[in-house]
Amino acid sequence: xxxxxxxxxxxxxxxxxxxxxxxxxxxxxxxxxxxxxxxxxxxxxxxxxxxxxxxxxxxxxxxxxxxxxxxxxxxxxxxxxxxxxxxxxxxxxxxxxxxxxxxxxxxxxxxxxxxxxxxxxxxxxxxxxxxxxxxxxxxxxxxxxxxxxxxxxxxxxxxxxxxxxxxxxxxxxxxxxx
Amino acid sequence: xxxxxxxxxxxxxxxxxxxxxxxxxxxxxxxxxxxxxxxxxxxxxxxxxxxxxxxxxxxxxxxxxxxxxxxxxxxxxxxxxxxxxxxxxxxxxxxxxxxxxxxxxxxxxxxxxxxxxxxxxxxxxxxxxxxxxxxxxxxxxxxxxxxxxxxxxxxxxxxxxxxxxxxxxxxxxxxxxxxxxx
Numbered sequence: 001x002x003x004x005x006x007x008x009x010x011x012x013x014x015x016x017x018x019x020x021x022x023x024x025x026x027x028x029x030x031x032x033x034x035x036x037x038x039x040x041x042x043x044x045x046x047x048x049x050x051x052x053x054x055x056x057x058x059x060x061x062x063x064x065x066x067x068x069x070x071x072x073x074x075x076x077x078x079x080x081x082x083x084x085x086x087x088x089x090x091x092x093x094x095x096x097x098x099x100x101x102x103x104x105x106x107x108x109x110x111x112x113x114x115x116x117x118x119x120x121x122x123x124x125x126x127x128x129x130x131x132x133x134x135x136x137x138x139x140x141x142x143x144x145x146x147x148x149x150x151x152x153x154x155x156x157x158x159x160x161x162x163x164x165x166x167x168x169x170x171x172x173x174x175x176x177x178x
Numbered sequence: 179x180x181x182x183x184x185x186x187x188x189x190x191x192x193x194x195x196x197x198x199x200x201x202x203x204x205x206x207x208x209x210x211x212x213x214x215x216x217x218x219x220x221x222x223x224x225x226x227x228x229x230x231x232x233x234x235x236x237x238x239x240x241x242x243x244x245x246x247x248x249x250x251x252x253x254x255x256x257x258x259x260x261x262x263x264x265x266x267x268x269x270x271x272x273x274x275x276x277x278x279x280x281x282x283x284x285x286x287x288x289x290x291x292x293x294x295x296x297x298x299x300x301x302x303x304x305x306x307x308x309x310x311x312x313x314x315x316x317x318x319x320x321x322x323x324x325x326x327x328x329x330x331x332x333x334x335x336x337x338x339x340x341x342x343x344x345x346x347x348x349x350x351x352x353x354x355x356x357x358x359x360x
Contacts, residue, residue: 051294054223067224071294078352079359145227145296 001061005052015061016045022062022133023069025098029128030073032117034095040076044069063139066129070143100131102159106168115165119158126151127158181278181316189322191255199254200319203247207315210240215286215308221301222293230300237307244311244334252324259328268332271321275336279306279313283340287347298348298355306344310337 004011023044027037047068055064097113106112116124122144129135129143130151140151192200217233220226259267286305295301314333321333 047294051224054293056226059225063225067227068294071224071296074296075355076359079356082356139225141229142227143225145221145230147229147231150229
């Protein structure tokens with residue numbers, strides 16, 4: 001990232017290939033629309049390039065890149081409201097969402113994806129950021145502009161909601177463990 | 179602050195208030211204003227956001243500290259405004275405090291526009307509030323009228339007006355970003 005800031009083209013190519021899959025997955029989890037996610041990914045890399053000087057080398061790269069992605073998504077959502085475009089029917093056009101490893105064994109991927117789409121957006125975002133992309137709660141707080149404790153609570157409640165949507169509660173888990 | 183002192187001179191109740199107290203109150207408010215503006219600028223760095231709830235609380239505490247400083251000053255040196263000069267002094271203090279806030283606000287907005295704020299209106303309001311408090315801190319070194327009606331209507335009013343201008347700058351920045359996408 002530091003050599004990219006200095007203007008090395010090769011560094012950008014490396015950065016692009018390393019970040020693209022994760023940023024695309026994140027955008028998919030926010031938009032539920034593969035083509036829109038692809039468009040926003042291009043916009044994200046454009047913004048990433050424009051604001052490369054806002055990156056502070058002592059901080060990790062991924063929270064910075066995810067925060068830019070989130071900014072691009074939020075601005076696009078505001079623009080979409082202005083255009084009076086309706087959001088896509090989430091369940092009908094559901095793309096393959098990233099699945100947290102903790103729940104992967106509870107049902108098939110499609111079912112988990114549908115259940116995940118029914119979890120409220122703030123909870124789902126915190127849940128995925130922590131359980132799929134491995135961000136710490138402090139990093140999630142700094143990315144979303146919330147307290148560390150709030151990030152933890154959202155991820156926990158997100159996981160609870162996901163389990164409820166899948167029809168798995170704590171007693172089931174205990175029985176399985178026995 | 180230097181501009182206020184050189185251009186208009188130090189407040190006439192400087193000795194009654196006590197030089198140390200007068201400077202301490204003004205510098206405290208200046209620091210609070212700058213800290214608030216810095217918190218606003220931090221909200222434009224991707225992945226380094228402060229919790230919005232904490233920042234809102236800090237903004238409320240900053241306004242309360244301004245009111246507290248005004249109350250303390252009034253208690254030490256109560257100077258009412260003459261009835262026939264109420265509107266004249268309101269206009270002077272409101273305008274000058276507001277104008278003094280514009281320079282730090284312009285600097286803050288210039289820095290903020292280089293970042294990526296997720297909530298530009300909130301960032302603009304914070305920067306405006308911070309700049310307003312800094313501007314008022316400078317003007318209070320000259321203005322010796324301490325009555326509540328004058329302070330709240332002219333000085334606090336100008337601080338809130340600066341916050342409004344900051345919010346407007348944020349709104350315009352956001353509208354421009356949205357327009358580029360339509």
